[in-house]
Structure formats: C-alpha cells, structure tokens
Amino acid sequence: MKTALITGISGQDGAYLAQLLLQKGYKVIGLSRQTDRKAFHRLTYLGIEEKVILDTCDLAVLQEVIDFLETHKPDEIYNLAAQSSVGQSFQFPQETFTFNTLSVMNLLEGIRRFDKKIRFYQASSSEMFGNVSLQNLPIKESLLFHPASPYGISKASAHWLAVNYREAYGLFTACGILFNHESALRGENFVIKKIINTAVQIRNGEAEELTVGNLAISRDWGYAPKYVEAMWRMLQKDSPSDYVICSGQVTSLLELLNQVFLKLDLDLRTHIRIDPNLLRSLDLAIIYGDNAKAKQELDWEYEMDTLGLISKLIEDEKDWMNWKKTRFE
Numbered sequence: 001m002k003t004a005l006i007t008g009i010s011g012q013d014g015a016y017l018a019q020l021l022l023q024k025g026y027k028v029i030g031l032s033r034q035t036d037r038k039a040f041h042r043l044t045y046l047g048i049e050e051k052v053i054l055d056t057c058d059l060a061v062l063q064e065v066i067d068f069l070e071t072h073k074p075d076e077i078y079n080l081a082a083q084s085s086v087g088q089s090f091q092f093p094q095e096t097f098t099f100n101t102l103s104v105m106n107l108l109e110g111i112r113r114f115d116k117k118i119r120f121y122q123a124s125s126s127e128m129f130g131n132v133s134l135q136n137l138p139i140k141e142s143l144l145f146h147p148a149s150p151y152g153i154s155k156a157s158a159h160w161l162a163v164n165y166r167e168a169y170g171l172f173t174a175c176g177i178l179f180n181h182e183s184a185l186r187g188e189n190f191v192i193k194k195i196i197n198t199a200v201q202i203r204n205g206e207a208e209e210l211t212v213g214n215l216a217i218s219r220d221w222g223y224a225p226k227y228v229e230a231m232w233r234m235l236q237k238d239s240p241s242d243y244v245i246c247s248g249q250v251t252s253l254l255e256l257l258n259q260v261f262l263k264l265d266l267d268l269r270t271h272i273r274i275d276p277n278l279l280r281s282l283d284l285a286i287i288y289g290d291n292a293k294a295k296q297e298l299d300w301e302y303e304m305d306t307l308g309l310i311s312k313l314i315e316d317e318k319d320w321m322n323w324k325k326t327r328f329e
C-alpha cells in the first residue's frame with residue numbers, strides 16, 4: 001500500500017485528490033494548518049473524513065517538516081497548501097509570498113535530506129504567465145513567465161524551486177500548471193462559486209443581489225475533480241515533467257454569468273451590482289491554455305465544454321447547499 005501526503009487537504013483540490021487516492025488504495029495523510037474539525041467539512045461531504053489520517057505541521061519550519069516525513073514516510077507528496085487567492089495576495093503580499101515559497105523550499109529540502117525517493121507534486125498556476133499577448137495564446141508549458149500578482153510571483157518562484165531540486169539533486173518533482181478549475185467545493189470568495197451559489201439563492205428567494213468586480217476578463221475554466229486526476233498521473237510517470245492542465249476553451253466572465261442566470265431563469269439586470277472594491281490593482285484580460293502535452297503524455301482526458309461545466313456546477317451546488325442545510329442549520 002502506497003502512502004500519500006496531501007498538504008492543504010481541507011481545500012477543494014485536497015478533498016477531491018484524497019477521495020481519488022483512497023479509491024486507488026492509498027493510505028492518505030492529510031496535512032493542514034486547520035485544527036478545527038469544521039474546517040474539514042469538504043472531506044465530510046465526500047464521506048472520507050474518517051478514512052484519512054489528519055495531522056498538523058508548520059511548513060514554515062524545516063525541522064518540523066523533516067520530523068513529519070520521518071513519522072509518516074510518504075511515497076508521494078502532493079503540495080496543495082498555499083494562500084491561493086490572487087485578489088487577497090494584493091492585500092497581503094508578504095504573507096502570500098513567504099508562505100507560498102518557504103513551504104515549498106522546506107518540503108523539497110526535507111525530501112532531499114530524509115529520502116530522495118519521495119515523489120513531489122507542486123501546484124503551479126496559470127497565474128505565473130500573467131498577461132499574455134494574443135499571439136502566445138493558447139499557452140503552452142514553454143511560454144516565459146511574467147506574473148502579474150504577488151500570488152503569481154510566489155507560484156513562479158515555487159515552480160522554479162521544484163524544477164531546481166529536480167535538476168540539481170535528481171528529485172522526482174512534477175509541476176501541474178493548472179488553469180481555473182471549479183466545483184461546489186471551491187472557496188466562496190472565488191468568482192464562479194460565488195456567482196452560482198448566489199444565483200441559486202436568488203432562485204430560492206434567499207438572496208437579492210450578486211456583487212461582482214471586473215467582468216471584462218476571459219478565462220479557461222474547468223472541472224476540478226477531473227484536474228486532480230492529472231496530478232496523480234504526473235507522479236506515476238517514469239520521469240518527471242511539468243504540465244499545463246486546462247480545458248483548452250475560453251469563455252468571458254460576462255458570458256458565463258449570462259448563461260448561469262439564463263439556466264436558472266433569472267433576469268441578470270435586476271440582481272447585479274458592480275462593486276469597485278472587488279477590482280484588482282492588475283488583472284489578466286484573457287488567458288487560455290493548450291492541454292496537448294497532458295493528453296498525450298499523461299493519457300489524461302478532458303471532454304467537458306463550458307455549457308456542460310455550468311450545468312454540472314449548478315447541479316453540484318444545489319446538492320452541496322442541501323447537504324450544508326441539513327448539517328449546519
């Protein structure tokens with residue numbers, strides 16, 4: 001039985017990845033900064049809270065990381081822990097940069113000192129590319145990084161740390177460069193989750209208004225449970241590499257918003273308000289990726305189109321909201 005360590009297990013990707021690895025017969029150790037059981041409600045929702053072993057460790061302290069590795073002896077580490085909000089990274093640049101880089105440094109250094117055979121997955125991000133000129137779209141793995149946020153800069157630094165430990169010490173490190181990926185388990189401050197959750201509430205007569213920021217952006221949106229499968233596939237290869245994980249499709253936020261309201265039979269104009277506080281100091285106008293390398297080398301499939309994604313997200317959100325009501329109210 002293989003042992004996998006997931007950092008950031010309380011988040012969207014951590015929960016779906018834990019579910020996948022348990023299905024594959026792994027022993028799953030979850031590491032989180034959170035100690036309150038309520039923080040693990042995503043695991044409870046998926047019915048796996050009792051099946052994973054939860055433990056705490058301060059990733060900012062190297063000795064704690066080494067002790068943690070000695071205790072649990074993982075075969076694979078999936079590093080998903082991060083300050084993951086781009087918007088908040090403008091408000092908290094030091095915290096974002098320090099945690100998102102130091103935690104990766106300590107995990108890599110911990111592996112190098114304790115057991116170089118441990119395989120390491122790093123959650124890299126499309127935010128590392130920043131604002132891309134139209135001739136560089138769709139984005140491939142080889143495109144130069146030019147991040148446009150403290151978050152993007154922290155992820156680019158962490159990415160290069162993982163590559164450096166691969167090249168300098170022969171560690172098995174693989175980086176998944178994930179574009180926006182959504183689900184009902186997404187944090188409530190991310191835009192798609194917020195739109196769908198609020199729209200369903202408006203439909204149920206439980207909310208009146210949806211506030212949003214910059215609608216003049218276009219992104220490559222995908223379905224999170226499919227993306228975590230690519231993470232696992234990266235660590236099963238004979239040799240490590242980095243992969244863009246995306247849908248390959250591009251949709252503007254305004255179009256997506258219109259489709260959600262249309263599907264729920266709601267009039268967008270009577271419920272929407274633009275809040276200038278939600279605008280960022282710098283935003284990405286349009287980015288989308290090319291997933292050919294992942295499809296070819298990882299045998300990874302992604303078939304969902306944006307309309308299919310929206311329908312699935314609405315359906316999942318209703319289920320999630322019902323579950324939360326029965327549990328917490």
Ligand SMILES: C[C@H]1O[C@H](OP(=O)(O)OP(=O)(O)OC[C@H]2O[C@@H](n3cnc4c(=O)[nH]c(N)nc43)[C@H](O)[C@@H]2O)[C@@H](O)[C@@H](O)C1=O
Nearest residue numbers: 084086125126178179180189190191192212213214217278
């Ligand atoms: C790949 C990348 O994906 C995610 O980062 P993100 O793209 O910043 O995601 P988001 O949902 O916060 O924003 C998407 C876009 O939507 C615009 N937008 C408009 N109105 C609102 C609004 O009301 N809230 C938010 N949050 N955004 C809004 C906002 O300005 C931005 O242009 C993370 O997983 C990150 O960890 C990651 O790696």
